[in-house]
Amino acid sequence: MTNPASSLVVVPVESRADLGRFIEFPWSIYRDDPDWVPPLKRDVRAAFDPAKHPFHLHSEVQPYLALRDGGVVGRICAIRNRNHERLHEEAVGFFGWFESIDDPEVAEALLDAVRAWLRERGLEAMRGPTSFSTNEICGLLIDGDPGPPVILMAHNPAYYPALLEGAGLRKAKDLYAWHMTEGSWPKHMFRAEKLVTRRYGTRVRSLNMSKFEDELALVRRLYNAAWEKNWGFVPMTDAEMDHMAAELKPVLNPDLALFAETPDGEMIGFALAIPDFNQVLKKMNGRLTPVGLLRALLHKRKITSMRVLILGLLEEWRGKGIDVLLYLYLFRNGTAAGMTEAEQSWILEDNDKMNAAIERLGGRVYRTYRLYEAPL
DSSP states (O other), X not given: OEETTTTEEEEEOOSHHHHHHHHHTXXXXXXXXXXXXXXXXXXXXXXXXXXXXXGGGTOEEEEXXXXXXXXXXXEEEEEEOHHHHHHHTOOEEEEEEEEEOSOHHHHHHHHHHHHHHHHHTTOOEEEEOEESSTTSEEOEEEEEOOSOOOTXXXXXXXXXXXXXXXXXXXXXXXXXXXXXXXXXXXXXXXXXXHHHHHHHOOEEEEOOGGGHHHHHHHHHHHHHHHSTTSTTOOOOOHHHHHHHHHHHGXXXXXXXXXXXXXXXXXEEEEEEEEEOTHHHHTTTTXXXXXXXXXXXHHHHTTOOEEEEXXXXXOGXXXXXXXXXXXXXXXXXXXXXXXXXXXXXXXXXXXXXXXXXXXXXXXXXXXXXEEEEEEEO
């Protein structure tokens, strides 16, 4: 796709060198952004390696570069998620990994490349950004408090929403990030512990790292059952769940991976909070060198916040206070580990029950992310 008047061209990433330029480009966008957290370059390269990321087993991706006079001025990735198409019975394709200079021509050219790629595959709408699915980093930051993103959350320049909207994309759904501090916890959380435990005999236990594979199998069953009715949700395959578990295991605190069980040992809920390892990644500039690894290990002990990544209950156990019990244990254990702040993210804007529950627990919406879409 070429515009001769401006020498702008969008080209598919086809070689290792192309992928290297794709990976390096964000450093030119965020060089003066104090809140940006550089990703580990090896992780980004692995994401696009079909032998290393299980998304490629069932779906397709095509990354692109926007070049002007030979220099990279933008990037994007076209995504076909066949599992989404089958589950939701809608011909929707996706885009992700979007980065661009502040130039509407560049953004539109990148999105046009994705549109063409998706149309060739018979898809009728485009949605994003996701990378690669809603089980990973997704959404565009459109509003909220300043500061670095927490682990596995998006960050972008303030001009990105205008670029997407100028190219014809419109809001599909907003995603909320809630913030909570130790001092904001309401007293009724602690009363709820006694009430719920006495009424249902529910107990909460930490993940047993010595039985990690068995515990992961329990999580897999509940995760896909608890979120199956959520807008945009696509169940993880076994390979995708194993992949995510392997990525998170090095930063996992087993006291922040909690199972809610009935008196007879039936699992009815699961909650997972991850220490905000972005506080460490920010100091590594995308490279995990031996010195960087030592630095990471040292700073890991100083992490002061966590992200509540997963909290779900089987449908028949919702509305009984089990969620409050899980939150209480997460916050209590997190505080004991030195974490005095928590982000709960992300929550769909129209998930009224979850949003109301978090507000009652003393949370406030402090960042909003948006998924966009456009017909093809």
